[in-house]
Amino acid sequence: MNDHPAVEQRLGLVRWLTGHRHGIEGYLYICHRISGIVLLLFLSLHVLVTSSRLFGEETWQTLMSLTHSPALKFLEYLVFVAFAFHATNGVRLILIELGFAVGKAEHPVYPYRGSLHKQRPLMIVLMVVAAVLIVLGGFDALRLGR
Amino acid sequence: MPRTNEIIFSIRRLYPAVDAVPHTQRFPVELHPGMTVLEGLLQIRESQDASLAWRFSCRMGVCGSCAMIVNGHPRLACNTQIQDVSREEVRLAPLANYPVIKDLVANLDTLFEQHAALAPYIARSDSAELIAPGGEFRQTPAQLTRFLQFSGCIKCGACMAACPTVASDTRFFGPMPLTAAHRYNADNRDDGFATRKRHMRQRHAAEHCHYAGECSRVCPKGVDPARALQLLRRELLLDWLGLRRRQALAMVQPASDDQPPSQRRVQTPPPFTVQR
């Protein structure tokens, strides 16, 4: 170690949100984490709410009537949005993390085109799928829902 | 407003022995076509402030000393032309995620400790071959391609400053050391996977890469650490499942038989080899 005092400058949580500029995969990384947290919080609530069916039809109907308010409908839609994104981006991440979507090592020839370029078509296709699901969910909630 | 052939260098300055917090100092720099950020820094040191500290050595993107944050991106100062960055202001800061020693000099001790911990060299189990080589190791072009890309790393630390996991996880090995580990794992002359995997498969290693891709985006040498980490993780998974196939070891090619033994190139160790 050097003898001088050194000043720590680890970016921490700031790096998630600001820090240096991200590429699109960097933003997807942030969104994946945020949507994951949203889904886990919803899951906890969901487990508690659906357990109420043990107490019979009346309790169930009372709880379900609460979810018909526009604010809760909207929150429910946000959960669906988080799920649609998390699932489609998750499929991309599974393929990447298992080493399928990143391609094999190649000779680095300038301008460098590495694994980020290799996985980008997959990313675009899956994000289009996510967008379609999100639009369908919105259409369903607005037009066809009760 | 700077003159037309002038650009402002805003440099984050800090001398921890004196300052408690960093401050930004602005320097006007006379601009020439094709001028690099490193040349701008040299101009400042020669004509304005000799106390400005940063690392550099080769000036041509080979040594990896001059990595710093240039307008928000980790880049090599010698490899970055000012015109490609901005027409008005170049903002410089030391590599993020590492302590600052002075001005633009970050303390990369942990980076090199992590690198060393992963045994970044060809480890072989046949020590007799190392002491008395019987010939040269032959590799096919395909075997070479498996690791050549990852061997281009110059250890500049740009990937470590860009990585969002390194930003928060103080124990994370990070893209550079893990890429170096994969470079040797993928080399068929190497026998060191079992030694390295003790570190590679623990919590703050391969498991904490989530493919934000920032390392590969900023790598000045096209090494693609993000790819290396995914391939490394697959190797670790296959190893855990007992499915990892050991590569065919590089053939030791003895000198041809039609040469008399006295002329065989590999018979005697080279003069710089330590004799035991």
Place this chain on the structure above:
Amino acid sequence: MHCGWAGNVTDNKIKYWALNVFCALVLAVLLGAHMGLMHLPGLLGQINPAWKDPLAWAHVSERGRSAAITGGYVLLLGLALFHGLYGVHTMFTEFFSGERAARRIAAGCWIAGIALFVIGAFSSVIFHISVPRT
């Protein structure tokens, strides 16, 4: 070999990661179907009228009578909790990387996971047993 800062080198965390990826794969299918049925009732109701109102008590109790669906719910809950808490555990161990913090984070995740699993699985199984079969 230097390993003072590198944590416990005998750990094999890759197996947890592999389990997490496996959970994610199964969830993509099972949870995909669940979310589709629950959140796209208007669209799916055009295909099968029985899917039009999945939250009506009649449909809830009909699903509760099925042992397969009840088992599916328990499986889905277990996988989702493991996957979700593994993700949260990863995020927390990135921010608090000491060994003591790691033990506390792991304990917190296990407690939350087991509590939610017990509540969810218990209510599903009891509902399956007690729902009137008419």
